[in-house]
Amino acid sequence: MGKTRPLRLRAGGWVLAGLVIAALVIAPIAALFWQAVQGSDGLWSHLGRNVLPHALGQTAILMTGVGVLVAGIGTSMAWLVTAYDFRGRRVLEWALLLPLAVPTYIVAYAYLDLLHPLGPVQSAIRTVLGYDSPRQFRLPDIRSMPGAIVLLSLVLYPYVYLPTRAMFMTQAANLVEVARTLGTSRRHIFWRVAVPLARPAIAVGISLALMETLNDIGASEFLGVRSLTISVYTTWVTRSDLPGAAQIALAMIVLVVALVSLERWARRHQRYSISAQRARTFAPAPLRGGAALAAFGLGFLPVLFGFIVPATFLAVEAWKRFQFAGLSDRLLIEARNSFVISAAATVAVLLCGLVLAYGARAFPQRAMLAAQRVSTLGYAMPGTVLALGVLIATASLDRLIDRTAQEWFGLSTGLLLMGSGVGLGYAYLARFLAISVGSIEAGLARIPRSFDQAARTLGQGVTGTLWHVHLPLSKAAIAAAGLLVFVDCMKELSATLLLRPLNFETLATHLYGEAARGTYEEAALAALAIVAVGILPVVLLARVGRKP
Amino acid sequence: MKIERPLSHMFLASAVVLAGAGSVAADELNLYTSREPGLVDPLLQAFTESTGIKVNTVFLKDGLAERVASEGASSPADLLMAVDAGNLADLVDKGLTQPVDSEVLTAAVPENLRDPGNQWFALSMRARVVYAAKDLDLDAITYEDLADPKWKGKICIRSGQHPYNTGLISAFLGHHGAAETETWLTGLKANLARQAGGGDRDGAKDILGGICDIAVANSYYVGLMRSGKGGDEQRAWGDGIKVVLPTFKDGGTHVNISGAAVAKHAPNKEQAVKLLEFLVSDEAQKIYGEANYEYPVKAGAALDPIVASFGELKVDPTPLTEIVKNRKEASELVDKVGFDN
Numbered sequence: 001m002g003k004t005r006p007l008r009l010r011a012g013g014w015v016l017a018g019l020v021i022a023a024l025v026i027a028p029i030a031a032l033f034w035q036a037v038q039g040s041d042g043l044w045s046h047l048g049r050n051v052l053p054h055a056l057g058q059t060a061i062l063m064t065g066v067g068v069l070v071a072g073i074g075t076s077m078a079w080l081v082t083a084y085d086f087r088g089r090r091v092l093e094w095a096l097l098l099p100l101a102v103p104t105y106i107v108a109y110a111y112l113d114l115l116h117p118l119g120p121v122q123s124a125i126r127t128v129l130g131y132d133s134p135r136q137f138r139l140p141d142i143r144s145m146p147g148a149i150v151l152l153s154l155v156l157y158p159y160v161y162l163p164t165r166a167m168f169m170t171q172a173a174n175l176v177e178v179a180r181t182l183g184t185s186r187r188h189i190f191w192r193v194a195v196p197l198a199r200p201a202i203a204v205g206i207s208l209a210l211m212e213t214l215n216d217i218g219a220s221e222f223l224g225v226r227s228l229t230i231s232v233y234t235t236w237v238t239r240s241d242l243p244g245a246a247q248i249a250l251a252m253i254v255l256v257v258a259l260v261s262l263e264r265w266a267r268r269h270q271r272y273s274i275s276a277q278r279a280r281t282f283a284p285a286p287l288r289g290g291a292a293l294a295a296f297g298l299g300f301l302p303v304l305f306g307f308i309v310p311a312t313f314l315a316v317e318a319w320k321r322f323q324f325a326g327l328s329d330r331l332l333i334e335a336r337n338s339f340v341i342s343a344a345a346t347v348a349v350l351l352c353g354l355v356l357a358y359g360a361r362a363f364p365q366r367a368m369l370a371a372q373r374v375s376t377l378g379y380a381m382p383g384t385v386l387a388l389g390v391l392i393a394t395a396s397l398d399r400l401i402d403r404t405a406q407e408w409f410g411l412s413t414g415l416l417l418m419g420s421g422v423g424l425g426y427a428y429l430a431r432f433l434a435i436s437v438g439s440i441e442a443g444l445a446r447i448p449r450s451f452d453q454a455a456r457t458l459g460q461g462v463t464g465t466l467w468h469v470h471l472p473l474s475k476a477a478i479a480a481a482g483l484l485v486f487v488d489c490m491k492e493l494s495a496t497l498l499l500r501p502l503n504f505e506t507l508a509t510h511l512y513g514e515a516a517r518g519t520y521e522e523a524a525l526a527a528l529a530i531v532a533v534g535i536l537p538v539v540l541l542a543r544v545g546r547k548p
Numbered sequence: 549m550k551i552e553r554p555l556s557h558m559f560l561a562s563a564v565v566l567a568g569a570g571s572v573a574a575d576e577l578n579l580y581t582s583r584e585p586g587l588v589d590p591l592l593q594a595f596t597e598s599t600g601i602k603v604n605t606v607f608l609k610d611g612l613a614e615r616v617a618s619e620g621a622s623s624p625a626d627l628l629m630a631v632d633a634g635n636l637a638d639l640v641d642k643g644l645t646q647p648v649d650s651e652v653l654t655a656a657v658p659e660n661l662r663d664p665g666n667q668w669f670a671l672s673m674r675a676r677v678v679y680a681a682k683d684l685d686l687d688a689i690t691y692e693d694l695a696d697p698k699w700k701g702k703i704c705i706r707s708g709q710h711p712y713n714t715g716l717i718s719a720f721l722g723h724h725g726a727a728e729t730e731t732w733l734t735g736l737k738a739n740l741a742r743q744a745g746g747g748d749r750d751g752a753k754d755i756l757g758g759i760c761d762i763a764v765a766n767s768y769y770v771g772l773m774r775s776g777k778g779g780d781e782q783r784a785w786g787d788g789i790k791v792v793l794p795t796f797k798d799g800g801t802h803v804n805i806s807g808a809a810v811a812k813h814a815p816n817k818e819q820a821v822k823l824l825e826f827l828v829s830d831e832a833q834k835i836y837g838e839a840n841y842e843y844p845v846k847a848g849a850a851l852d853p854i855v856a857s858f859g860e861l862k863v864d865p866t867p868l869t870e871i872v873k874n875r876k877e878a879s880e881l882v883d884k885v886g887f888d889n
Contacts, residue, residue, distance in 0.1 A: 238710075239876045240613075415622050501606070503604050
């Protein structure tokens with residue numbers, strides 16, 4: 001008796017923390033639900049007749065296309081730099097992460113300009129072929145579904161590459177050694193051993209990439225893809241029908257939750273942790289000559305098209321702009337604003353993610369597992385809609401505080417949470433918690449259960465075990481989660497636009513302000529800055545990732 | 549110490565914001581705007597220079613109404629600035645504005661360009677025009693003509709759900725009713741050279757790129773392109789096209805507005821009205837023309853030479869209030885004919 005009581009108490013603390021975090025994520029969704037039940041006359045009959053048949057089809061094609069492409073690029077690149085050794089591999093290892101720094105709306109804009117009939121590519125082709133007007137010769141328009149699939153995949157594949165490579169590096173080593181001893185060829189090892197083992201990582205990566213796809217508005221608008229998200233947006237903005245928009249958004253969440261549950265259900269019987277013996281480092285096969293060159297070329301392609309081309313385009317545009325108008329000092333302030341709020345939010349998101357991921361491992365009770373599932377919901381809905389939920393929830397609390405202060409102290413606090421940027425940080429937390437929970441969970445899953453038991457036997461409590469065993473062993477996974485969240489916060493636009501305090505511009509809102517009036521060229525510097533800041537954590541992470 | 553610095557900055561910033569929100573005495577005001585900062589900043593600078601009143605701003609794209617509504621009586625917002633009459637009408641419908649009794653405003657802004665109860669006032673106008681390839685033999689066109697099969701595969705336009713287009717379709721509904729509007733939209737859709745999408749400037753760019761012959765777009769983009777403010781490349785797009793002011797067969801050219809309203813719970817109402825009055829002054833109306841190539845709302849204010857070169861603007865008489873009412877129907881028609889698909 002004396003032994004169980006303190007243990008249960010500690011479990012209570014973890015579960016309570018988990019439930020509080022889940023409640024934070026639920027609050028904006030509940031606010032939306034409250035909006036949705038206000039009702040919207042004739043919305044669904046209109047949608048069913050005129051919108052859904054097309055939008056559902058488009059969304060399905062887009063998601064399937066992006067899902068297949070990111071899985072293909074992400075997994076094969078992770079294998080390439082883990083299983084083989086060739087000149088330039090070390091560079092590729094981190095360079096393959098660079099496209100993460102490029103937001104979808106920026107990559108869409110860059111390629112739209114580059115591949116336009118007036119752009120450099122088609123102009124060059126016309127010169128070579130001897131045509132002098134685009135009316136005589138044009139390539140097919142990139143503003144199309146295939147164009148959208150390829151462009152989105154080019155910048156979203158790192159979501160798969162990052163966790164999958166981490167999985168290959170540590171987890172697969174032992175089993176690959178065994179398979180090799182048994183005479184299996186490298187290609188077979190990839191398909192029969194490495195990919196099945198990395199499945200949780202690949203699945204997490206794909207689902208993150210797909211949710212980004214589902215939430216994207218900017219790139220879809222540029223490329224003319226009419227997804228469900230655009231319908232939500234149209235219902236809200238053009239028809240001033242917030243209840244209707246909330247209804248569609250909630251229906252979308254149900255769809256996403258169903259998909260994610262299906263994947264989890266499909267691998268419910270599989271366990272992925274290695275045995276307690278010391279994990280061996282993977283010994284990659286050396287490549288020489290042509291093979292090495294081909295390997296490097298292959299690995300270089302995603303970097304070239306996902307990062308170098310759009311970044312160079314931005315750099316050239318920014319340089320033109322710089323010569324034309326100079327550098328505004330606003331940019332520095334905006335960069336600082338972006339950095340501070342993103343860093344603060346990242347810390348909060350990581351802490352909450354750790355509580356949920358580790359809490360669910362240590363205390364796999366129903367309440368804790370439910371809290372963990374619920375916490376990922378925020379990522380499954382369009383950013384604008386979630387931001388509306390956060391707005392309603394936060395501002396109500398703000399008003400309550402203000403009223404109370406006035407009644408008790410005769411003093412107005414104004415909008416304490418909204419005015420200080422806490423509301424915005426909250427939106428980042430609700431939105432990006434899924435990333436940190438997913439990545440940290442995948443990292444923890446690699447640590448054998450016997451480690452937990454051993455630590456307990458040696459007298460460590462749950463928190464002590466986390467501190468001395470799990471944190472050191474999952475450092476790389478936590479750093480990876482931090483990187484993804486930070487870059488996502490930097491790029492985030494819709495919540496930032498809606499929830500930031502007065503006189504608080506970030507790089508993304510500046511960029512949007514210019515893009516919205518069509519003066520993209522003014523935005524090139526801000527866009528370049530977003531990409532540049534996004535590179536920093538990529539480099540940092542590459543250093544951590546090298547010594548797992 | 550180093551680590552604490554950004555945080556202390558944030559607290560400082562929030563303290564400043566709170567102070568601004570809480571006090572009425574300070575000589576400043578808070579502006580919530582869905583007009584882009586690049587357009588508003590020159591006006592605000594001129595205002596601060598002439599009055600000494602500081603303007604704190606937040607630029608919101610969509611969700612202006614939702615934000616002010618959620619903030620309720622605690623909202624620091626004084627002046628709400630928006631594009632499109634529909635958005636301004638939304639603010640009034642949701643009870644977020646208050647009437648302004650100002651002779652300066654009623655004298656400067658014509659009756660059809662402000663709310664009947666003086667809840668909002670238009671500050672600038674833009675026309676929905678046709679861009680045409682320079683060598684195209686086209687001097688006049690009606691909106692109805694755009695559905696003529698002779699334009700098959702030759703027209704570029706942005707998403708039918710964009711407020712600029714739902715505004716135009718709402719006006720069409722006012723002239724011709726639902727059935728005829730649906731036929732027109734179907735015809736226009738059949739004439740598109742590419743999927744509806746992108747921005748208004750893409751219309752000019754795509755004409756030059758040989759994708760289409762004519763494009764439907766807002767008037768001021770031409771000024772922005774031709775003036776060279778966007779660089780040489782855009783000057784080429786602007787010079788590659790000419791502007792035709794289309795009309796309805798039985799009316800004039802469709803215009804929309806940008807405007808502003810004083811927030812219901814404005815803590816600094818007096819300053820907000822001052823800013824509104826400044827925005828219809830000759831000085832500010834001139835900036836609207838020079839900075840963004842819009843039409844002034846104040847009679848007699850000078851046009852920018854580029855805008856004047858489009859020819860005389862004959863504004864369609866359909867009242868803005870009626871256009872606003874048709875918005876939802878227009879948006880549903882766009883879905884119904886699959887305009888954007």
